[in-house]
Amino acid sequence: MASLGAHISLSGVTKTFESHRDHPAIHALGPISLEVEPGEFFSVVGPSGCGKSTLLDVLSGLGKASAGTIEIDGAQVNGSVPDGVGAVFQQDASFLWLNVWDNVAFGLRRLGMDAAEIERRVRNALAFMGLTGFAKAFPAQLSGGMRQRVCIARTLVLEPRVLLLDEPFGALDQQTRLLMGDELLRLWRETGATVILITHALDEAAMLSDRVGVMSARPGCFIDIITTGWPRTRDSRIVAEAHFGSITSRLWATLREQSLRAISGN
Amino acid sequence: MKSNRLDHVLLVAAIAAAWQLLYLAAGPNVISSPAETLTRAVELLRTQAFWDNAANTGAAFGMASVLSITGGALVGLWLGLRQFAGDVADPILGALYSLPKITLYPIILLIFGLGISAKVAFGAIHGFFPIAIFTMNAARNVSPVYYRTARIMRLSPAATIVTVLAPAALPEIFAGIRIGLALTLLGTLIGELFASTSGLGFALIRATDIHAVPDITAITFLIFVFAACVNALLHAIELRVSHDG
Numbered sequence: 001m002a003s004l005g006a007h008i009s010l011s012g013v014t015k016t017f018e019s020h021r022d023h024p025a026i027h028a029l030g031p032i033s034l035e036v037e038p039g040e041f042f043s044v045v046g047p048s049g050c051g052k053s054t055l056l057d058v059l060s061g062l063g064k065a066s067a068g069t070i071e072i073d074g075a076q077v078n079g080s081v082p083d084g085v086g087a088v089f090q091q092d093a094s095f096l097w098l099n100v101w102d103n104v105a106f107g108l109r110r111l112g113m114d115a116a117e118i119e120r121r122v123r124n125a126l127a128f129m130g131l132t133g134f135a136k137a138f139p140a141q142l143s144g145g146m147r148q149r150v151c152i153a154r155t156l157v158l159e160p161r162v163l164l165l166d167e168p169f170g171a172l173d174q175q176t177r178l179l180m181g182d183e184l185l186r187l188w189r190e191t192g193a194t195v196i197l198i199t200h201a202l203d204e205a206a207m208l209s210d211r212v213g214v215m216s217a218r219p220g221c222f223i224d225i226i227t228t229g230w231p232r233t234r235d236s237r238i239v240a241e242a243h244f245g246s247i248t249s250r251l252w253a254t255l256r257e258q259s260l261r262a263i264s265g266n
Numbered sequence: 267m268k269s270n271r272l273d274h275v276l277l278v279a280a281i282a283a284a285w286q287l288l289y290l291a292a293g294p295n296v297i298s299s300p301a302e303t304l305t306r307a308v309e310l311l312r313t314q315a316f317w318d319n320a321a322n323t324g325a326a327f328g329m330a331s332v333l334s335i336t337g338g339a340l341v342g343l344w345l346g347l348r349q350f351a352g353d354v355a356d357p358i359l360g361a362l363y364s365l366p367k368i369t370l371y372p373i374i375l376l377i378f379g380l381g382i383s384a385k386v387a388f389g390a391i392h393g394f395f396p397i398a399i400f401t402m403n404a405a406r407n408v409s410p411v412y413y414r415t416a417r418i419m420r421l422s423p424a425a426t427i428v429t430v431l432a433p434a435a436l437p438e439i440f441a442g443i444r445i446g447l448a449l450t451l452l453g454t455l456i457g458e459l460f461a462s463t464s465g466l467g468f469a470l471i472r473a474t475d476i477h478a479v480p481d482i483t484a485i486t487f488l489i490f491v492f493a494a495c496v497n498a499l500l501h502a503i504e505l506r507v508s509h510d511g
Contacts, residue, residue: 091411
């Protein structure tokens with residue numbers, strides 16, 4: 001399941017939600033300029049309501065940027081999802097009417113891929129995510145963590161060059177989150193995909209990322225970008241290292257003031 | 267919601283007992299006893315006239331069902347997908363749903379005449395509204411994350427409806443279909459009771475005219491059994507399409 005990560009480039013990207021009836025216009029995001037290297041693991045942290053998810057929306061093409069340009073491998077993204085982008089969201093998006101196998105095969109079948117290749121890819125993805133024994137199970141029979149694995153596997157089989165993750169472990173308990181983080185690292189290493197993770201968990205960002213971008217309160221802009229310096233072969237055991245503590249404390253030092261601003265509403 | 271065989275037997279026994287008590291209290295001029303009714307029902311089942319009427323009602327009910335399901339599901343789906351149209355239609359559908367549709371029957375008769383079309387139309391308008399309302403709400407209740415997933419996978423709008431939206435909404439739509447078809451049967455039979463020249467409702471009203479109590483009770487009983495079978499069948503399908511695993 002090797003695929004080469006894409007280069008992502010944002011320049012002067014802003015998002016303003018137009019005024020609508022009683023609601024005044026909201027300047028939600030930016031301007032943001034950012035380069036993410038192919039195969040990089042980049043996380044975004046920020047106070048709630050800072051526009052993290054809006055950033056992911058315009059980046060993926062689900063939403064349209066108000067100004068600026070977004071390029072994935074040199075091709076402009078302008079309000080429509082480009083090829084090679086996969087996303088996993090916080091809310092459970094597993095298809096309840098399909099069993100695990102059919103969930104994972106869904107995208108491949110829509111592409112009209114031949115059956116043998118579908119079978120090969122689904123089998124690999126299930127094995128990779130530890131779902132092999134659950135191929136016939138329906139999502140309702142699985143735990144939240146397992147369902148999220150199904151969603152990741154469903155994205156994985158499409159061999160995305162960019163993987164966008166919008167707080168994918170937000171609904172899971174702490175232990176499960178750490179273990180899912182390990183799997184995510186393994187997935188990232190083996191696929192070579194460029195990963196952008198939106199999270200509110202500082203430890204998650206510090207443990208998983210090559211770089212962590214800290215966003216300001218609305219309108220969200222990057223006020224600090226921290227390079228973690230972890231080796232590519234890292235796993236969740238690095239949370240015990242002193243360097244991990246220094247990254248999280250630097251993240252929190254920057255974020256604390258912004259979070260206070262966000263809470264007090266200005 | 268698993269029920270066992272014993273529950274069913276107890277329920278049937280309780281209904282039979284209540285029926286027998288009602289018979290003892292009200293007398294044979296009002297209702298026949300369970301035993302007499304069963305005998306008469308078996309006799310009726312051996313006559314050609316009964317099957318002609320049953321076929322007639324069945325055909326009307328079948329056509330009305332197809333109309334109310336396709337019409338209700340399509341309109342409901344369309345309204346559910348269009349926020350504004352749905353907001354406008356919601357109270358209107360609710361009002362039309364609660365309207366006593368029997369008051370429209372004279373108009374329907376004037377439009378369609380005394381034949382099968384009037385019964386079909388009357389049955390269909392009974393089923394249409396609940397199915398449309400349930401389907402609209404089902405489509406509105408589909409989690410937004412499914413739409414985002416469909417767009418990330420670059421599905422076309424048509425593919426999104428067929429492969430994501432419709433299956434996601436199906437269990438709720440089916441609940442609407444079950445209620446809708448019960449009302450469709452009601453509408454079809456009411457149509458036959460009031461103005462018709464054939465069908466089980468017509469047979470029932472003719473039996474009433476000549477005060478043939480065993481016939482009235484037996485036909486009512488057979489219609490009841492038919493309705494219960496349709497409902498059980500739909501309930502079984504509903505359980506199959508349910509997402510609860």
